Amino acid sequence: MTAAPAGSRSGFPSGFQTGFTIHPDLVVEAAGADDVRDAVARAAAGGLRVAVHATGHGLPGAVEGGVLISTARMDSVRIDPVRRTAAVGAGATWGRVVEAAAPHGLAPLNGSAPGVGAVSYTLGGGLGILAREFGYAADHVRSLDVVTGDGVPRHVTPQDEPELFWGLRGGGHRLGVVTGLETGLAPVARLYGGSLAFDGDGETGARVLRRYLEWTRTVPEALTSSVAALVYPDVPQVPEPLRGRYVISVRIAYTGSAAEGERLVAPLRAIGPASADSLREMPYTDSHTIHNDPPFPHAYYGDGLMLSGLDPERAARVLELTGRKAPMMTVVQLNHLGGALATGPAAENAVPFREAGFLLRLLSPLDGTDVASVRALYEEVAGAVAPLVVGRSLNFSFGGGDRTDGFHDPRTHKRLAGLVSQYDPASLFGGSYGISRDAR
Structure with missing residues (x-):
């Protein structure tokens, strides 16, 4: 175990999320479970809060004071x-x-x-x-x-x-x-997957989303999909063919045959000419290429709304608010849920909102953009889909650590609160249930 007062270090790296500060009183770089146990005991003895850091993707906000446990070395x-x-x-x-x-x-x-x-x-x-x-x-x-x-x-x-x-x-x-x-x-060793990208300007974007919503009602459980929409910034870091373009992509992952996958996506190809088409059979080790999430650290704010469903009119309004007229770059992602997500495992767990039909994710880079402006836009988007919101996604709330409502339904929240009282009565890991001090 390596432990040191944060002030004696050159600064603990925030990891993948660079938009929020990490300034603990003590940093513990744990090599195993014994180190974690000792760090928790030390925090308890000193009346200090505990936060945990693995890769730093899901940092919920600034981490100030307390003990920060890094588990990055525990990577077996x-x-x-x-x-x-x-x-x-x-x-x-x-x-x-x-x-x-x-x-x-x-x-x-x-x-x-x-x-x-x-x-x-x-x-x-x-x-x-x-x-x-x-x-x-x-x-x-x-x-x-x-x-x-x-x-x-x-x-x-x-x-x-x-x-x-x-x-x-x-x-x-x-x-x-x-x-x-x-x-x-x-x-699973292979799958049929990739993405179809369309021009999102004008009526095209709304048409793509409308057809996608219709299409999701016809697909089997073995097919998981999502839609992403964003206006690429016109900067040198973006590949020239994408600079300044508004792109809507449908991403597919299907464990059936490539031939059946081609048949299933035919209605999507019928929407119109695709500006890019990467659908193919691939080894599962290439599955990360379906979404092509950025691999480099950056600053961002995000939220995820669990929706009972989504109609074309509200979907079009979301695109209107987050597209070219938006005050900052905003990535919109709509995940199709249902299937095994709705039925749950044999052994019940605390994953909430299984009745949701879609997850609406919003993510905005913070370079040159203040959090207050992003929050204002997100509130407007949330208002557009308000009648359909059943809760928020714990995995996809980035930077909003001061807002902890909506992550669990009342029954699950009450049951979790009882566990907190039993296993963390001193609130080492946060305040009332829902406040996550994990820096992931």
């Missing part, structure tokens, strides 16, 4: 091909898990970005690229190792501490520091 991944499971350390990324599972013809329920921490993403639910077929990543967790607020390391399973097992899977990071988990893997 062990695959059991017979049991189809992966034992994943707290600092391991999805990319490492994908690469380790692939030789066995297996795949985790990972998200779109390979650099994201697998454990932290799973604790928030974990919406993966094959989510409609297999459900949330949290649905496949077999066991977890966690250090709770009393400094006790616990191995949590459905048989041992079943209530804590329920809460950790979907409840986020408020119940302790998870040092590792075991999760099930899917028998």
Whole structure:
């Protein structure tokens, strides 16, 4: 374990999210579960709050004071091909898990970005690229190792501490520091996927989204998709063909045959000429190319709204607010939910809002843009879809750490609050339930 007062360091890196400061009183770079236990005990003795940092993608806001535990060195991944499971350390990324599972013809329920921490993403639910077929990543967790607020390391399973097992899977990071988990893997070695990109200007954008919404009512559970819309900035860092263009892309991941995949996407190709088409059969190790999330650290603010459904009129209004007339660059993503996401696992967990039909995600770079202006735009977008909002997504709230409402339905919130009272009575990991101090 490496531990040092933050003031004696050149500055702890914020990780992938650079938009918010990390200024703890003490930084602990943990090499294993014992280091985490000692750090939690030290924080408890000093009356200090605890935050956790793996890759830094999901930083909910500024981290000031307290003890920051970095789990980046705890990045072990062990695959059991017979049991189809992966034992994943707290600092391991999805990319490492994908690469380790692939030789066995297996795949985790990972998200779109390979650099994201697998454990932290799973604790928030974990919406993966094959989510409609297999459900949330949290649905496949077999066991977890966690250090709770009393400094006790616990191995949590459905048989041992079943209530804590329920809460950790979907409840986020408020119940302790998870040092590792075991999760099930899917028998997937390849898929048909990629994206279709269309010009988003004029009536084209609204037409693409309208056709997409109609199309989602016809597809099987084995097909998971999303739409992304953004106006690319006219700057040298953006490839010349994209500079200044408004692009709407439909992203596809389908575990059936390429021939059947081609048949399923035919209605999308009928929308009109695509400016780019990357749909193809690929090894699962190439699945990150479907979304092509930026791999470099940057500053951003984001939120995710769980919607009961979405009609073309409200969808068009969202594009109007976030397109060329928007006061800042805003990436809009609409994830099609349902399927296995709605049914849930055999062992109930704390992932909420399974009735939602779509997830509306908003993300804005903060370079040269103030948070207050972004929030004002997001409030206007939320107002446009207000009758359809059933809650907010814990995994996709970036930078809004002072707003903790809406992450769980009242029943789940009450049950989680009871667990906090039991396992973190001194509030080492936050205040009232919902306040995450994880820097992921």
